[in-house]
Amino acid sequence: MEYEDKAGRPSRPPSPKQNVRKNLDFEPLSTTALILEDRPANLPAKPAEEAQKHRQQYEEMVVQAKKRELKEAQRRKKQLEERCKVEESIGNAVLTWNNEILPNWETMWCSKKVRDLWWQGIPPSVRGKVWSLAIGNELNITHELFDICLARAKERWRSLSTGGSEVENEDAGFSAADREASLELIKLDISRTFPNLCIFQQGGPYHDMLHSILGAYTCYRPDVGYVQGMSFIAAVLILNLDTADAFIAFSNLLNKPCQMAFFRVDHGLMLTYFAAFEVFFEENLPKLFAHFKKNNLTADIYLIDWIFTLYSKSLPLDLACRIWDVFCRDGEEFLFRTALGILKLFEDILTRMDFIHSAQFLTRLPEDLPADEVFAAISTVQMQSRNKKWAQVLSALQKDSREMEKGSPSLRH
Secondary structure, three states, X not given: OHHHHHHOOOOOOOOHHHHHHHHOOOOOOOHHHHXXXXXXXXXXXXXXXXXXXXXXXXXXXXXXXXXXXXXXXXXXXXXXXXXXXXXXXXXXXXXXXXXXXHHHHHHHOOOHHHHHHHHOXXXXXXXXXXXXXXXXXXXXXXXXXXXXXXXXXXXXXXXXXXXXXXXXXXXXXXXHHHHHHHXXXXXXXXXXXXXXXXXXXXOOOOXXXXXXXXXXXXXXXXXXOOOOOHHHHHHHHHOXXXXXXXXXXXXXXXXXXXXXXXXXOOHHHXXXXXXXXXXXXXHHOHHHHHHHHHOOOOOHHHHHHHHHOOOOOOOOHHHHHHHHXXXXXXXXXXXXXXXXXXXXXXXXXXXXOOHHHHHHHHXXXXXXXXXXXXXXXXXXXXXEEOOEEHHHHHHHHHHHHHHHHXXXXXXXX
């Protein structure tokens, strides 16, 4: 009543919770307090045995907590030491590449020392230079030629955007619909190239660069045009080279026999590559090979995407770049050796899967693949069958394909 008189409004009775709080002589601040503090005066005291038991439990909790803290501190220290070790190793490798290998490329690139260093991964700061030298420039493409092709591509884009129907001389035999479809596919694919990085999409820093390289290539090779998968290859090159040099490497890379067979969709040659792959598949992984055969899981189901994008779409980007490192060193053979390494890494899992689950797994590999584990699996793959290496098996199969009508399969001799 007194409160109502002073404040001019009725007072609220205290809540049951507030009544309880008033009856407590203390408020526990933690589980420690609950264990160690005596009970409130309005409750019976703890028996001595119970108090001792609680104290022991608390001491055990403290010991375990200290052990966890020590373990975590040791883990962080180990991580830091490993990071420092990796950084030191990369720094030493950069010096070796810049001071010893690159200035003497022609004489050193095939030495055992360089090949061993190459296998460990090329440092990002020199990766572009090494790739350019390893891929080479058999097509003798110059920066000026890139500028010409790019100018033609831009003119074509303008013509298509204004509804023009001019046909350039080098496009004779290719319909305006085909050219327009190719350019539209480029636009669509750029938006789907490494979407998580957000650097190749519209408005991103590398969007125009990627568009330029792909457009220029359709002018340089109108007989090939643009094929899905090319955008990932060009994007990886852009991340390591400037635009003109990336175009030179891109054009020469796609001119390699394996890439040309796939991008020109030469079915006969593609089947020969798959057949060669299966020779080494059966040699290295007979159990998994038999399981795939039983389930009718053919190599083209998973290999096409891997080969078309050189693993850049299927694997984490840093791991894909390491695959590219050795691919630039060893050529197409390493693409198929990598495929066998991946199959070997997941052999136990795949042998327990049916067709659907195996196909799904191989077309969407885990996103957290450790590079060391993948390369350890690749290193155990033997690219030799009946004393024949990859190139010999592939050549024999190509000859066998040509002579099949005569009934003399050369691979059996």
